[in-house]
Amino acid sequence: MDEVRASAAWVAGLSSHVIVDSAGIEKVVESIGEKIPQIEWDFEGIHYFDGGPLTVQYLLVLDALNFCFWPDEELDYDHLASGLKAALHNDKSVLDADRLQKYTGPELRELLKWPRPLPLEEERVRLLHEVGCELEKSYGGKASNLVDSCGKSAAKLVATVTSHFPGFRDHSLYKGRQVFFYKRAQIFAADLYGAFKGQSYGEFHDISSVTIFADYIVPAMLRQLGVLKYSSNLESKIGSNGEIASGSEEEVELRACSIYAVEIMRDLIHVKSGKPVLSVELDLWLWAFGVQSPSLQHHRTLSIYY
């Protein structure tokens, strides 16, 4: 994850559409004080959890599909999580590697009990096939074997997931240079950590190396808090729900500045409170407030990465 942190800082240093406001960060840190808001991982009660390997399989599939819900105004992340949970309660074999390789779009819709085509449905199906195929080829069909192979290192897990599954290689180019986000790979590590409460499949000695997950909710939340400032052009595009192209400087800056700003915030909280804080905890706090704030306007980019 060093490459995520380093490339985000590099982009933030050159950024022109999005600015990280250090006074805004100071204000947020002041308002937090000594008490970092602690959010329960499954605060919505939407996740499948049985304490064993099937939960790991569930989380990998969940994060393989954890992107771009906004094109359907009625669809959100909760539908995906609770849909997979209900499907698993009904039939424990729905996420078996051989079955993952065969789903069609209409079958995936049926599995999630969603009445119409999902956004980027063909891509979702392709990514499911990729997960099933690679799990079968390299890990005996089990995501839990993949996690076991990482020696309780979140950094190794992210490196393993991104090297085995091309769909998780969330990166972009900015001013000619490769920048890394690895949103869904990192969130897989964080979801294991959260679901298993830092034990068993969720035990990582380096969970502090994970950054926030650059999606479309966290930048909007950071902007609402006064941590990010947008150029007037970008502001009006987002305000009018205009689409921002994947890979555009605006999109890369939105994501990179969010990661960078939270890393700065995290260091400042540590200095002021004397207590270390995880980016994973700050992410969950920002995301949980963001998704519960209906007026929050976020950027719209068609992407399989977030």
Ligand SMILES: Nc1nc2c(c(CN[C@H]3C=C[C@H](O)[C@@H]3O)cn2[C@@H]2O[C@H](COP(=O)(O)O)[C@@H](O)[C@H]2O)c(=O)[nH]1
């Ligand atoms: N930064 C960050 N982004 C996250 C999540 C999560 C879910 N995390 C689970 C972990 C603990 C909780 O129990 C959650 O269940 C989803 N997203 C992103 O949000 C967007 C969905 O928005 P909407 O269309 O409104 O549903 C989409 O880009 C999705 O990829 C997170 O934690 N952090």
